[in-house]
Amino acid sequence: MAESYAQLLADTAYESPLDLAMVRHFVAELGETSGARLLDAGCGAGRMITFIDAIASFDIEGVDVSSRMVELAQRAHPARRFSIADLKDLPYENAHFDGVLAWYSIIHTPTVELASVLSELHRVLRPGGYALFGFHVGTGERIIRHAYGHDVTLQSQLYDDIAVQDALEDVGFTVAARLRRGPRATEAYPQAFLLARRPL
Numbered sequence: 001m002a003e004s005y006a007q008l009l010a011d012t013a014y015e016s017p018l019d020l021a022m023v024r025h026f027v028a029e030l031g032e033t034s035g036a037r038l039l040d041a042g043c044g045a046g047r048m049i050t051f052i053d054a055i056a057s058f059d060i061e062g063v064d065v066s067s068r069m070v071e072l073a074q075r076a077h078p079a080r081r082f083s084i085a086d087l088k089d090l091p092y093e094n095a096h097f098d099g100v101l102a103w104y105s106i107i108h109t110p111t112v113e114l115a116s117v118l119s120e121l122h123r124v125l126r127p128g129g130y131a132l133f134g135f136h137v138g139t140g141e142r143i144i145r146h147a148y149g150h151d152v153t154l155q156s157q158l159y160d161d162i163a164v165q166d167a168l169e170d171v172g173f174t175v176a177a178r179l180r181r182g183p184r185a186t187e188a189y190p191q192a193f194l195l196a197r198r199p200l
């Protein structure tokens with residue numbers, strides 16, 4: 001489904017100005033001209049790298065478990081480095097990144113695996129670094145049949161934003177900001193955004 005996803009979500013037109021304000025705030029905390037090392041964790045076809053490249057000069061690298069997504073992201077951003085890996089087992093040194101973006105990428109993580117993913121993201125982030133999360137709010141699973149026009153059932157996990165905040169704090173993050181907004185337009189669920197920091 002990677003091509004269909006990349007075509008449907010080619011840019012950030014679906015995001016609300018509030019959502020993007022969280023990304024801008026995250027970028028500002030990292031320092032737009034700092035050359036910060038940023039990991040786009042679950043980068044998909046790389047549309048968030050395009051957005052951040054337009055507002056900051058960061059050294060961005062992407063990782064995704066889907067080889068086809070990584071291929072599309074590499075094509076869109078030939079000068080960037082990408083890896084195929086699971087968020088639970090990342091191929092980076094401890095404290096390698098100044099920032100980690102997990103934009104709608106924990107939505108395929110079952111609740112029993114959330115702590116492993118968050119603690120791996122915490123491991124690769126330097127003390128003082130920031131991580132930004134975006135996800136659909138709810139309980140249980142969301143099932144989409146014939147996802148993106150394919151004969152595929154797409155299963156994703158809904159998360160309560162307070163529960164994610166608690167999970168972040170449990171693995172050592174502090175939460176600097178939490179935004180939860182109601183559904184807009186065609187959205188079925190509220191959306192939440194959490195800016196977390198690895199303490200110094």
Ligand SMILES: C[S@@+](CC[C@H](N)C(=O)[O-])C[C@H]1O[C@@H](n2cnc3c(N)ncnc32)[C@H](O)[C@@H]1O
Pocket residue numbers: 009041042043044045046047048063064065066069085086087088102103104105106107108109
């Ligand atoms: C909804 S897409 C979001 C992609 C991108 N962040 C964006 O906003 O366009 C979710 C992405 O996370 C990736 N993903 C989900 N679980 C993952 C995991 N455990 N490890 C690595 N990537 C994962 C998927 O392959 C997919 O590309």
